[in-house]
Amino acid sequence: MPPVxxxxxxxxYFYDNNTPKKQKRAELVLNRLREAGLGRLSxxxxxxxxxxxxxxxxxxxxxxxxxxxxxxxxxxxxxxxLTPQIVLExxxxxxxxxxxxxxxxxxxxxxxxxFR
Numbered sequence: 001m002p003p004v005x006x007x008x009x010x011x012x013y014f015y016d017n018n019t020p021k022k023q024k025r026a027e028l029v030l031n032r033l034r035e036a037g038l039g040r041l042s043x044x045x046x047x048x049x050x051x052x053x054x055x056x057x058x059x060x061x062x063x064x065x066x067x068x069x070x071x072x073x074x075x076x077x078x079x080x081x082l083t084p085q086i087v088l089e090x091x092x093x094x095x096x097x098x099x100x101x102x103x104x105x106x107x108x109x110x111x112x113x114x115f116r
Contacts, residue, residue, distance in 0.1 A: 006045065015053060042082055046074065054066050
């Protein structure tokens with residue numbers, strides 16, 4: 001199995017006590033990817049996580065805890081930068097294949113699968 005870019009929603013579900021089924025699934029997926037050494041994140045994931053955790057979780061995650069979690073993610077998982085080339089590839093996916101931008105722009109280097 002190739003390395004997998006984890007969707008930000010999976011990270012959020014891991015902390016969402018209001019969706020126990022999704023939380024359990026996120027826990028299983030993240031643990032499996034971590035144990036296999038296959039999980040990857042992007043800088044976009046980290047930024048989206050902070051924003052969503054502090055705005056969409058109920059109760060919202062504190063800024064201090066969001067900071068700590070991003071530091072933990074960055075220390076645990078390889079993190080890829082979002083580059084202009086990735087944005088251009090996503091725009092090409094929108095233009096040529098009519099994909100929604102955020103589905104096309106996964107922030108992934110070539111050869112990296114996406115898990116959602």
